[in-house]
Amino acid sequence: MIEKNIDSIFINGQWQGATSKETETIYNPATLKAITEVSFGGKAEAQNAIQAASDAFKIWGQTTGRKRSRILYKASEIMLEESDRLGEILTTEQGKPLNEAIGEVKGAANFLLWYAEEASRGYGELIPSSVKSKRLMVVPQPIGVIGAITPWNFPSSMITRKIGPALAAGCTVVLKPSPETPISAIEIVKILERAGLPKGVVNLVTGDSQAIGEAFLQNKDVRLITFTGSTKVGKYLMRESSEHVKKLSLELGGHAPIIVFDDADIDKAVSLSLGSKFRNNGQTCICANRLYVHESIQEKFTNRLADQVKQLKLGNGLTTDTDLGPLINENAAKKVQAHLDDAVEKGASIITGGCKWKSDLDGYFYQPTILSNITDDMTIMNEETFGPVLPIQSFTDEETVLRKANNTDYGLAAYIFTEKTSRAIRVSERLEYGIVGVNDVFPALPEAPFGGIKQSGIGKEGGHHGMHEFLEMKYISISLD
Structure with a gap:
């Protein structure tokens, strides 16, 4: 009480x-x-x-x-x-x-x-x-x-x-x-x-x-x-x-990228990417803000992720089967909508979601959303959204995706999915972030240091x-x- x-x-x-x-x-x-x-x-x-x-x-x-x-x-x-x-x-x-x-x-x-x-x-x-x-x-x-x-x-x-x-x-x-x-x-x-x-x-x-x-x-x-x-x-x-x-x-603030390489365990990457982005309705400083998927697996990955996102249930957090609660306030909802509108105006496609959730509840609910056809000039690729919208962009090679991932003033957390040990070590060392998760998107533990670099x-x-x-x-x- x-x-x-x-x-x-x-x-x-x-x-x-x-x-x-x-x-x-x-x-x-x-x-x-x-x-x-x-x-x-x-x-x-x-x-x-x-x-x-x-x-x-x-x-x-x-x-x-x-x-x-x-x-x-x-x-x-x-x-x-x-x-x-x-x-x-x-x-x-x-x-x-x-x-x-x-x-x-x-x-x-x-x-x-x-x-x-x-x-x-x-x-x-x-x-x-x-x-x-x-x-x-x-x-x-x-x-x-x-x-x-x-x-x-x-x-x-x-x-x-x-x-x-x-x-x-x-x-x-x-x-x-x-x-x-x-x-x-x-x-x-x-x-x-x-x-x-x-x-x-x-x-x-x-x-x-x-x-x-x-x-x-x-x-x-x-x-x-x-x-x-x-x-x-x-x-x-x-x-x-x-x-x-x-x-x-x-x-x-953060602007965490997830990089999914072509050798990744796709089911694991899909499940954990969903968990990272939509935990606390995307209102998490280390949650995924940008998702880079190798072009050879992008379609398969996106389809599987969309299928799982569509199953998420919105509602009052006190209801037992709720997966996503509301955004914290009206300003948060307006920011999510502004980022989505900007992306769509610049050519993004809505795979699923894309609007407020209508229900009997009066809170600021927003549908979990996946976007494709993403370009680097979109606001959502440069600013922290703090909401349930995930943009997916394909990449072709390691050098290019590292450059994109590091091209930000933020440096809190980043994640990679790969089954190659050499790649895991090499990419982790080159990512300009205070926290790097390899096949892991929940790195925060009491016994481990937590903090970012840059801004x-x-x-x-x-x-x-x-x-x-x-x-x-x-x-x-x-x-x-």
Whole structure:
């Protein structure tokens, strides 16, 4: 059950409303019906939360890794125990099918588990000195207060992927969730509270994104901002954070290609391409945006993919047989339509789908769509669609398709399908992306680094690399003379 009219701001261990008494209504994207109201905080609440986090850091930063580990481990256990309930909440506010939502919650719990284990592994270094009378040490220390800004498309796992390593490292956090999906964030903070997290270590401010973001940027006590979202906003954060030379961890936009070579297992490539593109209705930063298929198998591949896409069922995510839920809002639907219209105007053919889905539901549903006769000048081949439209283009040789795949400012994820080991290694090494999947389109795991290159971001999340983002390496030189 989702509480009505809740005080959703959490500062120094206290749930409260906005000082302005303002609230914001949250809607179910499948039905467009109001499901709750949350507090609409702003700069004042964010500043109070930063102060609480700064005060709490004095103790939390000195807490042993083992003690931090126990709290994260307990929170992970609670999330797993309550995954069905949390998944239903996630579906209600975000729209994805319930089985996907429950899977996300379990994945979010696994991030907490991984960093519960990493909390005791913040290793330093002893450097052999070239000077006999000196001893040289590198000591890892937590950065301090973290401003965490999370997106709506994965409202649970993106939170734990950020605050898990931050807490494990000994940092304190002020969390600003997406205004579309604050309820999952509220539930996660409540779980951390139940797990025994001390007051002020994690604080939550819902409300005015611009005002809260400005507080993060302008307050020198915020030492690092971790953000997942658009490249445009990421660039803004980079510019504005220069005043205090803040550290940034940015996971930004993507434009992932899938390359299917002529030696690929076609059935596997079809099934996984469908899973990549249409998971979360295409609202995924690492999902397929462009599909390059060798000309010798393009017709067979396209026909098999179209047959499977036609079987996908749209509907309310709480309905058990739903494969695709709604898009998050009206702007998302307009963007999908604009990309489709541009492609068709420039000569693309619609293989299946191609329009909004009409039903008794009022949400922003769009039919899963496949396009052929694709040219490189189409918007959909150059910008992230974030919706259920997949363009397919043929290619003839490895060099040409590599050039096309790399011809973008983005570099988050790319995928290839081939049964040749030499090709898998060669092409993986030449793809200009932070993540490459070989016969695999679901590469994100708690134990592995996740992040892009070029304009897809800086820094890594996941794995032991993820905790490094929240640590400073202090060099200590001791003279024995």
